[in-house]
Amino acid sequence: MRTFRIGGLHPHDNKEFSAHKAITDVALPTQAVVPLAQHIGAPTKPVVAKGDKVLVGQVIAEAGGFMSANVHAPVSGTVAKVDSIVDSYGLPMPAIIIDVEGDEWLPEIDRTDNIISTIKAEPKEIIGKIQAAGIVGLGGACFPTHVKLSPPPGNKAECLIINAVECEPFLTCDHQLMLEHGEEIIIGIDIICKALGIDKAYIGIEGNKPDAIAKFEELVKKAVNHVEVVPLKLRYPQGGEKQLIDAVIRRQVPSGALPIATGAVVQNVATVYAVYQAVQKNRPLVDRVMTVTGPSVSNPGNYRVRFGTSLNDVIAAAGGVPEDTGKIICGGPMMGRAMANTNMPAHKRTSGILLLPESMSTRREPENCMRCGKCVDVCPMGLEPYLLSKMGDMRMWDEMEQHNVMDCIECGCCLYTCPSNRPLLDYIRMGKATVGGILRARAAAAKAAAEAAKAEEKK
Amino acid sequence: MNTIVISLITLGVLGCLLAVILYLVAQKFKVYEDPRIDLVEAVLPGANCGGCGFPGCRGMAEACVKASSLDSLLCPVGGAATMGQIGEILGMAAAAGDPMVAVVRCNGTCGNRPKTTTYDGARSCQIIHNLYGGETGCMYGCLGCGDCVSVCKFDAIHMNPETGLPEVDEEKCVACGACAKTCPKKVIEIRKKGLKDKRVFVSCINKDKGGVAKKACAAACIGCGKCQKACKFEAITVANNVAYIDYEKCKACGMCVAECPTGAIHATEPVMAVVEKINAKKAAEAAAAKAAAETTQA
Ligand code: SF4
Ligand code: SF4
Ligand code: SF4
Ligand code: SF4
Numbered sequence A: 001m002r003t004f005r006i007g008g009l010h011p012h013d014n015k016e017f018s019a020h021k022a023i024t025d026v027a028l029p030t031q032a033v034v035p036l037a038q039h040i041g042a043p044t045k046p047v048v049a050k051g052d053k054v055l056v057g058q059v060i061a062e063a064g065g066f067m068s069a070n071v072h073a074p075v076s077g078t079v080a081k082v083d084s085i086v087d088s089y090g091l092p093m094p095a096i097i098i099d100v101e102g103d104e105w106l107p108e109i110d111r112t113d114n115i116i117s118t119i120k121a122e123p124k125e126i127i128g129k130i131q132a133a134g135i136v137g138l139g140g141a142c143f144p145t146h147v148k149l150s151p152p153p154g155n156k157a158e159c160l161i162i163n164a165v166e167c168e169p170f171l172t173c174d175h176q177l178m179l180e181h182g183e184e185i186i187i188g189i190d191i192i193c194k195a196l197g198i199d200k201a202y203i204g205i206e207g208n209k210p211d212a213i214a215k216f217e218e219l220v221k222k223a224v225n226h227v228e229v230v231p232l233k234l235r236y237p238q239g240g241e242k243q244l245i246d247a248v249i250r251r252q253v254p255s256g257a258l259p260i261a262t263g264a265v266v267q268n269v270a271t272v273y274a275v276y277q278a279v280q281k282n283r284p285l286v287d288r289v290m291t292v293t294g295p296s297v298s299n300p301g302n303y304r305v306r307f308g309t310s311l312n313d314v315i316a317a318a319g320g321v322p323e324d325t326g327k328i329i330c331g332g333p334m335m336g337r338a339m340a341n342t343n344m345p346a347h348k349r350t351s352g353i354l355l356l357p358e359s360m361s362t363r364r365e366p367e368n369c370m371r372c373g374k375c376v377d378v379c380p381m382g383l384e385p386y387l388l389s390k391m392g393d394m395r396m397w398d399e400m401e402q403h404n405v406m407d408c409i410e411c412g413c414c415l416y417t418c419p420s421n422r423p424l425l426d427y428i429r430m431g432k433a434t435v436g437g438i439l440r441a442r443a444a445a446a447k448a449a450a451e452a453a454k455a456e457e458k459k
Numbered sequence B: 001m002n003t004i005v006i007s008l009i010t011l012g013v014l015g016c017l018l019a020v021i022l023y024l025v026a027q028k029f030k031v032y033e034d035p036r037i038d039l040v041e042a043v044l045p046g047a048n049c050g051g052c053g054f055p056g057c058r059g060m061a062e063a064c065v066k067a068s069s070l071d072s073l074l075c076p077v078g079g080a081a082t083m084g085q086i087g088e089i090l091g092m093a094a095a096a097g098d099p100m101v102a103v104v105r106c107n108g109t110c111g112n113r114p115k116t117t118t119y120d121g122a123r124s125c126q127i128i129h130n131l132y133g134g135e136t137g138c139m140y141g142c143l144g145c146g147d148c149v150s151v152c153k154f155d156a157i158h159m160n161p162e163t164g165l166p167e168v169d170e171e172k173c174v175a176c177g178a179c180a181k182t183c184p185k186k187v188i189e190i191r192k193k194g195l196k197d198k199r200v201f202v203s204c205i206n207k208d209k210g211g212v213a214k215k216a217c218a219a220a221c222i223g224c225g226k227c228q229k230a231c232k233f234e235a236i237t238v239a240n241n242v243a244y245i246d247y248e249k250c251k252a253c254g255m256c257v258a259e260c261p262t263g264a265i266h267a268t269e270p271v272m273a274v275v276e277k278i279n280a281k282k283a284a285e286a287a288a289a290k291a292a293a294e295t296t297q298a
Helices: A123-132 A173-196 A210-222 A241-249 A269-281 A311-317 A374-378 A385-393 A397-402 A413-417 A424-458 B002-028 B035-043 B056-066 B079-090 B125-131 B147-151 B178-182 B210-216 B226-230 B255-259 B269-297
Strands: A031-035 A059-062 A077-086 A092-100 A159-164 A200-206 A226-232 A264-268 A287-293 A301-306 A325-330 A352-357 B100-104 B157-160 B165-168 B188-192 B200-202 B236-239 B242-245 B265-267
Touching: A031 A077, A059 A092, A123 A173, A123 A269, A159 A173, A159 A241, A159 A269, A173 A200, A173 A210, A173 A264, A173 A269, A173 A287, A173 A301, A200 A210, A200 A241, A210 A226, A226 A241, A241 A264, A264 A269, A269 A287, A287 A311, A301 A311, A311 A352, A374 A385, A374 A413, A385 A397, A385 A413, A385 A424, A397 A424, A413 A424, A424 B125, B035 B056, B035 B079, B056 B079, B100 B165, B125 B147, B147 B157, B147 B178, B178 B188, B200 B242, B226 B236, B226 B242, B226 B255, B255 B265, B255 B269, B265 B269
Parallel strands: A159 A200, A159 A264, A200 A226, A287 A352
Antiparallel strands: A031 A092, A077 A092, A287 A301, A325 A352, B100 B188, B157 B165, B200 B265, B236 B242
């Protein structure tokens, strides 16, 4: 079995708690709180006001530009207010609050389970539908999907890679989605191939999901395009876009370039399923499947949650917060973030809720770096985390930039492996944020200078 | 013997020739540098703290020599004395800048501001700031990891382990502003030291609505505006649910301090003496009013 070539490690996958648990619906809330910023890019503008009646699937906030995604009403009812709420990190966040009344959907949405396999839409129309449905990458990055499916000029897509790796420990929602909705996912792959004008796709699945591999090996025979299942050796962070491209087609994304430079477009399985629903059934993104799990959770499983439902309700559906909980993490244990507030609505980014007991979640006291080089070994981007983190501590931003801090994918391998428990990624992340700011300022200054020069010339 | 003489002569001639060339080149490419820059640099403290806004003391010296007036230039470390000396060297009048000092505008001590979460990552305010709102319910206040302490070149600011907040040593602080620049929450402000150390400032920057702010921190400014009404000099403005005292207008009378229901307004000791008097007077008035009410009732 193949895997990526640089770094990586294999943490215990802990998937047994929620694996193979059928997807169940979490009850609708009485009040839905829909955040306006659920993706990377420009924030959305609300198009409803207090007192408006909305149906499920109706646009309530419009995209604020190409790099943005519409937000739809996940419930039907009356808009109570557009307000600022406190997000899971204790920071303010704008949201539309809807009082739920019944569950009425827009009439054009097909809610039946019928599988529609003929793809009528033309490429342009497909991308338009994806954009209108507000679909973003559901793997965690939340990058608007229509942007990814429109390669920038000078780049050409050659193949599609479906990310069905789910390398984060504990999370099982993608796995379960594959088992329950395989047919739809295959049609989704064909739809994306058509939109991109290509006929070759790969599905990368890690070897710890043999049933999904077997199922898809059967299913790909039905696909219109040439789809190949690529079983991958267990290795974290295989789900990283750059790592997956390397593992599947053996090409490396150059530093600073977009993955499309290798000719590959990567999409997560859950995104592909959402694309199927948007294009074939007119169903916008109003819910998602998420894993609620943890060693002491009484009812761990995979839950389909309407956006806007409070995570408290989702946790309650899984049996509530266990006594011994030390941290509640949004996402997986490697890349997820501990939440300071769980009265936060579920949204496009919430891929899972992990309730870790205190014994598993407290960090140990950091000690001095002993230059063992383990962090360098595991870094999948070939960086030197021990050095970068020291530079971050000493605020040496220029040096961090020279040492490619911007390449860090924040996978956490270095921090996980460090025998001295050094908070490596904490410093690197700070460096990334600061250097990113410096780079943006520099780009803006260069642009302003170029424009000034142009204006001068005209005179 | 012959060899020695020949080498001596060649080397001697070569040396003279090169010296002449060096001299000519040096004359041709000479960069004129104002000798006053060195003089000015000599009177500067040499701390290279950047408090003046220039990269190091040399940068400040160059700026002083180039400037047509010293009004907008100030070395916070050396203060008026140093600026006076520079003025003498350059033959200009130095502006008499008011002495300034750093103040910490947060009173969210461990007692006032209960923790809602525990942070166990790297000890840096900047990292916490990038990550989330902080360990308490107040997302505006001090994060308590001491980034300000580590940047102070004058050993003038220290964490108080009891309160979990930084404290400025007025004797040592030169108002270079390094701490204020570093603080990711912008909790530290450089304010006028005030006559006889009399200073009054709102020790809170929480922009949340009163109820929310109060819940997060007992000493929060709730934006009620009582201080604004009490101030006779129009020094106080309330915006975004938080009051701010303009140090240019404030006369340190202490009226607002006595008015504030949460104790968010901080005053230095000389002012506190006045405030106590105001409070005592108020208590006496209240008692008199109560007694009067009782007598009328009777
Ligand atoms: S978090 Fe960044 S530096 Fe650390 S291993 Fe991952 S990519 Fe490398
Ligand atoms: S004042 Fe600012 S820099 Fe200093 S400890 Fe508080 S948050 Fe950190
Ligand atoms: S306390 Fe702040 S302003 Fe005062 S000397 Fe130190 S860094 Fe400069
Ligand atoms: S009286 Fe106190 S709480 Fe009210 S606005 Fe003034 S400082 Fe804030």
